[in-house]
Amino acid sequence: MTIAPERPAATAERAVPVGERQRSPTLLRATDVYALLGAAAAALSITWLLFARLLPFSGTIGFLAVAYGLFLALYALLVSFDESGPAVRDRLAAVVVQSLGLVMVVALGFVVVFTLWEGRKALPHLNFFTQDMAEAGPLDPLSAGGILHAILGTLEQITVALALTVPTGMVCAVFLNEVPGRFARFVRTVVEAMTALPSIVAGLFVYATVILALGFDRSGLAASLALAVMMLPIIIRAADVVIRLVPGTLREASYALGTSRWRTVWHVVLPTARSGLTTSVILGTARGIGETSPVLLTAGFTAEINGDPLSGPQVSLPLATFEFVKSPEPTMIARGFGTAAVLMALVLVLFVVARVIGGRGPGRLTRRQEHRRVQASRRDAERFAARSGRAAPRDTPMDTRSE
Amino acid sequence: MRDAPRRLYADPGLPDRVFRGVARGGGGLVLAVMLLVGGFLLYRAWQALSRAGWSFLTTEAWEPDAGRFGIAAVLVGTVLIALVAVAVAVPLAVGGALYISEYAPPRLRRTLISVVDLMAAVPSVVYGLWGLFFFEGQILPTARWIATYLGWIPLFRVDGADPSDPLAPESVYTSSTLVAGVVVALMVAPIACSVMREVFSQAPAGEREGAYALGATRWGMIRSVVLPFGKGGMIGGTMLGLGRALGETIGVYLIISPVFEIQWHVVQSGASSVAALIALRYGEASEFGMSALMAAGLALFLMTLVVNFAASSIVARSRSGAASE
Structure with missing residues (x-):
C-alpha cells in the first residue's frame, strides 16, 4: 500500500475482462426528481424560518447543517409515500453518498479557488515573476518586488534533491525486486518504515547533523538534503510497486532466451516499467516541492536571489508563502497567496505531465510508441530477410552465448 | 564420500556480478541512510530521555533548559487534532469513494479520480492558508453554538466563554484543535479516498450481480458486497x-x-502538536534543547510508524488487500 498520490495509475479498470465490467443500474424517474426538489425547497424554507424568525441561531455552516438534516428527513418522508422500506433506505443512502462526495470535491475545489482568488491581486503584476523582494519592503505596493528568488530556489533545491534520490532510489527499487533474498526483505521493511518519517523530523535530522554538528550554514544544499531524506523512501516505495507489476512471464521469456540478469533488467524490466517509474518520480517531486517543514528548518530565509546552493540562505516557494502570510500587511498576504498559487500551478503541471506519461500499465504503449515498435520490427524482419538471402541458412543463426 | 551430491554452481559472469554488486550497494546505501537517520535520532534523543526518564511521558511543560519537559501535552494535542481530522475526513472519504466507484457516471468517473488524486498532491501550506484566512472566521458561530448547547460534554466545554453575553470576545474560539483538525481533515481526505476508491472498484463483478439477482437495491448491494469486500481498504x-x-x-x-x-477542550482556543512544537522551538534550542526536541520527534516517528505498520498489515490480511498493494 502506498500513499495515494504516489501510486501509479491503477491498471485495475483495464484488467477487468469485458464481460465482467461493472454495470450502472441508474434509473432516474420524474417522481424522484420531484421528491428531491420538493424536499430541498421545504428544507430551505423551514431552515430560513428557524434562523431568521424563531431561534437565535446564526452562521452559514450551521444553516447548511440544519437544512441538510431537514432535507434528509423530508426526502425520506416523501419517498416513503410510494416506496417500501428497503427502497427508501436505498434512496436515502444514494442521497447521502452523493452529497458526501459532492461536499468533498467542492470543499477541496474551494480551497484551490480561494487561494487563486486571494492571489488575484498579486498575480497580474509581471514584476511578481521577474523580481525578488530585496528592494521591496512590507509596505511597498504590489507593483514592486516579486518571488523570482523563491521560484529559482525551489527549482534548484528540487533538482539537487532529485539528482540525489532518483539514481539511488531506482537502484534500490531494482535491488528489491531483482536480487531477492533476506537482505532485500530487510531493506524493504526499513524503507517502508521510513515512509512514516514525518517531514519535520527529516528537517530536524539535517538541521542537527549538517548545520549544528558539521557546522555548515543554512543553505539550499541543506534543504535539498532534507527533501532527499524525505523523498527517498516515497520514491523507492512507489518504484518498487511499479517494478513488481512487470509481468513475470516477460522476465522468464528473457531468461529463456539466455539473457543475463542485468540485460533482462536493462532491456526488459526497466523499459516495461518506464512510464510507471516516471510517474512515481514526478509524483514524488510534486510531494517534495510542496513540503514546507524540512525547508523551514534548513534553508534559512532571504529576500534576495541566491543562485548558489552551497552558501547562504535560499528561499523556496512554500517557505516564501509561509513567511509572507506571517506579516500583518495586506499586500504581503496577497503576495503569500500569489506564491501559493504559483506553487500549486507548478504541482499541477507536474501532475499533468505524470498523467500524460504514466496512466498506463507496464508494457502498454501509446499509439506513437506502438507505431515506432512496429516499424522497428519491420526493419528487423527486412534485415533478417536480407541476411538470410545473402548467406545460406546456418545451423546457429544467432549468437547464443549467455554473456 | 564419493556419493555426496555435486555442488551446482553457475557462473553468472562478470557483468552480472557487477550488476548484483551495484544493486546490493544501492540497497545497502539506502539502508545506511535510513538507519543513520533513525540511529542519529535515537542517539541524540537518548541524552534528553536519560535525563528525564519516565517523566518525559507525563510532564506537560516544555522547558528543557530548566529540566522540566515532557510530551504529555503535545502528544495529547497531536492525537486530538488527528482524531478530529479522521472523524471529519473518514465520512467524506468513504462517501467520496463510494460515489466515484458506485454512483458517478462512467465519463465523470475518470475526471473525479484525477481531481481527487490531484487534491492529494496540493501542498499542505495551501490548506493552512485556507484554514487561517477563511475557515477560522466561518467556524466561529458554529463553535459558539457547540460551546453553548453541547458545553456540558467535557470535550466541548470552553473555559471563559459566556453564552449569555452576545458581545463576548470570540477569540476564545479561534486557533482551536477543531479548526486545525478540520484543515488537516481536508488534507488527508483525498489520500484516504484514493485508497478506498481503489479497493471499492475491485469488488468482484460476479458478487455484485449476484446481489442484484437476489433482488438487492443498490444500497443493499453496497452493504452486502462492496463494503465487506473493501473493509480492509477502508481501515x-x-x-x-x-x-x-x-x-x-x-x-x-x-x-x-x-x-x-x-x-482536552477541542473548541477552545489553544492546541498543540509535536510537529508544531519542533517548528516553533528548534531555532532557539540549546544543545540539550535540541536533544529534547529530537526525543519528541522520535516519539512522533514511533507513533506514525506503529500506525503505518498496523495499516499495511490490516490491508495485507484483508480479502481486498491482495490487490490494493
Missing part, C-alpha cells in the same frame, strides 16, 4: 490518513496558538 486508508495527520506540520503550525498543558 487501511483511514490509518494512512491518520499517520499523515499525526505528522502534519505547517497546516497546524499556521493555525494553532500553542499551549503546553493538556487541553
